[in-house]
Amino acid sequence: MRLAIRPSPLDPTATAISSVLDDAAHSIGPAERGMLAFVEGLLTAAAIGPERTFPHEWRHAVFQDHRFEDADMAQAASAMLSLMHDQIRRDLRRRGAKYSPAFLERAKDGEKVGHAAEWASGFVTGMQLRGKAWEALVTTRDARVLLVPILAFVALEDGTPALPTDSAQELEEIRGEALALIGPAIYGVDKYWKVHGRSGGPASLPALLKIGRNEPCPCGSGKKYKKCCLERAA
Secondary structure (H helix, E strand, O other), X not given: OXXXXXXXXXXXXXXHHHHHHHHHOOOOOHXXXXXXHHHHHHHHHHHHOOEXXXXXXXXXXXXXXXXXXXXXXXXXXXXXXXXXXXXXXXXHHHHHHHOOOHHHHHOOOOOXXXXXXXXXXXXXXXXXXXXXXXXXXXXXXXXXXXXXXXXXXXEOOOOOEOOOOOOHHHHXXXXXXXXXXXXXXXXXXXXXXXXXXOEOOOOOOXXXXXXXOOOEOOOOOOOEHHXXXXXXXX
């Protein structure tokens, strides 16, 4: 199964990175594919959400308090997340209502439901980056139905399903049907925010771009790089 990251051939750096990821997809195990699904879910929420989020926020949500060896490593991690984020947006524009998240395409037999749970957990984490802004959708009865295929795979802190069901068998059946609806749900949420307004554009960091310490930070904060993402990476 090939990793579904297909940047424009006009971007040789992105193409080279994509090739490395594509080759690596053949050798990673289920746990690594599950983590990749989590990252994809987080970046999907960032890509289709109501407000712009930034690479340093994604990096912190994924890596938590991990301290990179140096600023270049932290910057490379942000660049990789940006590449994945932008590919989600490109695929969604290209495929529209027929969009399907990459984790479903790379999941092996028996992995789809488990990886959907990882993806959904990542999506919720991505929503929490701008939780207040997401409330407009979550609290609107006719709109929040868009999230049902995603919530079908979400578990609460105590381990109970976020979507109430009468039995484990019913939940299993719902999840089986919801797998095919995740893509259309993503498309629907993206369309909702396009209609109801979205603040800012996509947050993007050119892959492996070298940034001067005194240049504006690429995250869009308005600060100098040395006083923003570079300082966070130290």
